[in-house]
Amino acid sequence: MRQQLARVLGGVAVLALVAGGAAACKSDDATPGAGSKVCDLKLGFFGALTGDAAGLGIHMRNGVKLALEQYNKDNADCKVALEEYDSQGDPAKAPALATKAAGDTKVIGLVGPAFSGETEASLDTFKGANLPIITPSATRPSLSDKDWGVFHRGVGNDLAQGPAAGRYIKDVLKAEKVYVVDDQSAYGTGLATEVVKVLGTVAGQDKVQVKQVDFAATVAKIKASGATVLFFGGYYTEAGLLLKQAKAAGWNGVMVAGDGVNDANFIKVAGDAAAEGTVLTCPCAPATSAKGSFVADYKALINAEPGTYADVSYDVAKIFLEGIKAGKTTRADMLAFIDGYNGTGSATGVTYKFEKNGELDPTQVLVWAFEVKGGAVVPKVEIPKG
């Protein structure tokens, strides 16, 4: 008897859950009443705020935060809130968070996802909910292959960054022997592939794993290959560990890596001495020399120097805010607004105009090389277009 009762109760609970879920899904389609002023809208940020690559995500979140802070000051009667989705940079955690963002009808737009793997894993959900996104930093080219509609990229992709890094290795460093390592992530492999294409032949190639700690075998291969330059496609934790172990084993070359490594945390992992001289690229201009009052405002609010993509995040967040200001309070209206957008970002100076597949207008794409000097990442030179 008791068992039966329990079963009945269980069944009721399951039914209730299903009904609740269905109701939640239905509310996705409902749009907040157009025309009237909607004042409790939210702007999402999607990226790593904790975890191995949080250093990158936090700067972006801070850029978005600054934009909102300023907007809310000027529009105190109708504020926009920040909703954070901390993915830890993990593609496995992304779909659940994407569903959460898609289901919250107050979220009118999303800055992010920050990394390529998590973007790949969540685009389908965003498309289903017609939620417009602008990523300030996911650079894998294939993200725009499918016509997602909702996808926009506020920076150049690795078809710009990879070849530029390759040209830098070839023309500036004049390296004859280059060893290429990637971390098998959506971003890392893509970037390494582009670099290899430009270099033609390489001294050797290896693939490591995200979260790997011991790189002894890879280091042995790098040393034996006689390479003077090591290109790493991946994020800063593995890059720092690999470089630290390579330098400790007596390798004396230069590491070149992309925007996933372009963060002060890279130096924290590798140590000042090992990191010195490392060249880091980014399809962005230095955030520390951004235009207008951005750097001063950022420092005032966050109490730190702006990091990679902080300025881009700030500018793309402002695109959404301009839309809200202009009365675009539904996802569909916002999407149309972004697709037709043509304006200059106040921090980056880049003119944001998106192509049909969501890519930034190619004339606006620039790639910079940075260098690690005395324990800090400093801008070096803009890499000329090929």
Add this chain to the structure above:
Amino acid sequence: MDFSELFRNFPELTTTGLTQGAIYALVALGYTLVYGVLRLINFAHSEVFMVGTFAAMWTWNALGFNQNLSPSGVLISAGVLIAGLLAAVAVSSATAVAVELTAYRPLRKRNAPPLAFLISAIGASFVIMEIIGIATDRAPYGNMPELVSNKPLFTILGAEITPVQIVIVVGALVMLVGLDWFINNTRLGRGVRAVAQDPDSAALMGVNKGRVIGLVFLLGGVMAGVAAVFANLKYGFTKFNLGFLFGLKAFTAAVLGGIGNLRGAVLGGLLLGLVENYASALVGTQFRDLVAFVVLIAVLMFRPTGILGESLGRARA
């Protein structure tokens, strides 16, 4: 298949593989000790190792040593190293005993089925990992001083030997010999063997079972603490989920050598370190774990109880 890569780098792959394997071996001892006595896989052991790495790092930092400091004299370095070692051993063994007291002992008192212990173990592992994860922002930590030089000391057959490698391999072997002697020659060790062989008879003969179980967790924690300091010396890096990978590999090593068997754990650890390195060179680092586990399965097909067999209680231990 890149045989030239393997042969060209063979000496270096061997030395670095042995170093890595020595760390696996020390962690594996903890799995094997607990399994030998309780027939329980203590999945929380990986976190016992992880908290040790943080304890040592924080001790070094508190003493004013960080990664950007140039190496100091041998005596000072040794002193700082030992301070870190004591901290790691203390924290790791305390964690191990705490896990036993909170996650396992209450279940044992109620005669819970083995599955309950397994879930309790996984739960304890998550709790510790998440606490450290939240406390450290899940960030990677690389701020560790170079206490033992990693500059080559001399060369044997083309392999450069560094002081770090010597310290780790010799240290691990010393720990094993000490543990082996302790289990085989002391009164407490006899108690451990007795409980491993037949818990009920041992209890009838006056062995305090609860104390013996506490002792094996303590010993496992000590080994993990030493392993944690060695990992810090080798990688100069830690983070909240560091234990997961090391724990998995160490558990594999314990099974490879014969779980429950102390010498087996060390043999398995060293072997796993070597296999991983050779596989990385032969077929690429992306196949490293695949090859390691294929080797494990192949060994288990021919020797289902591992290379040396299960035997903490029997004479071979």
